[in-house]
Amino acid sequence: EVQLLESGGGLVQPGGSLRLSCAASGSGLIFGDSAMSWVRQAPGKGLAWVSGISGASVAIHYADSVKGRFTISRDNSKNTLYLQMNSLRAEDTAVYYCAGYYYGVTGYYDIKKPFDFWGQGVLVAVSS
């Protein structure tokens, strides 16, 4: 079973920056063969995908709402996923979850899977 643990959240002023981390662990984990994403949930709202990255970091994707402001990355030697968030806005206030799925030797674009494993979430609050 894969466990994900996010950290790095907190209160930041508009225009500020934060870096989230997501540490993966667990039996059977092959982090480098897992696609990872960040999904956020504004207070009282639904789930919204933010950004995703392939196992080898070759493919990276962003939602339009964060493109140019957020940067996703990963360090497979540390089994850790990151989200650098710059130019933060009030509307970025949310609980941020890391989530992912294992795709193994299948090509990243060839497999279609849901998010099998999720972290517990970390709160980011943007306010003056």
Place this chain on the structure above:
Amino acid sequence: EIVMTQSPATLSVSPGERATLSCRASQSIRDNLAWYQQKPGQAPRLLIYGASTRATGTPARFSGSGSGTEFTLTISSLQSEDFAIYYCQQYDNWPPWTFGQGTKVEIK
């Protein structure tokens, strides 16, 4: 971008009764649909994938059906622990991965 629409927004059901939740995709997503359950203060948990396959640990009272653009999640006999918010998600055409707005199942 594929838009996912869930109905109803809120479903009031008595324990032991059946609950039927709907999810519609703006274009065909074949059977690449997942259902997640989320309880207050918790992360989403994968319940169903492939439109109808139960994830590990999902009780048999949960069943999914549909393909193309119309999908249903049925809870055959609601237990107290099933009162939660349920989200559908498409993973056929990405990015972006998109979710429905959720259906809250509450105690009647």
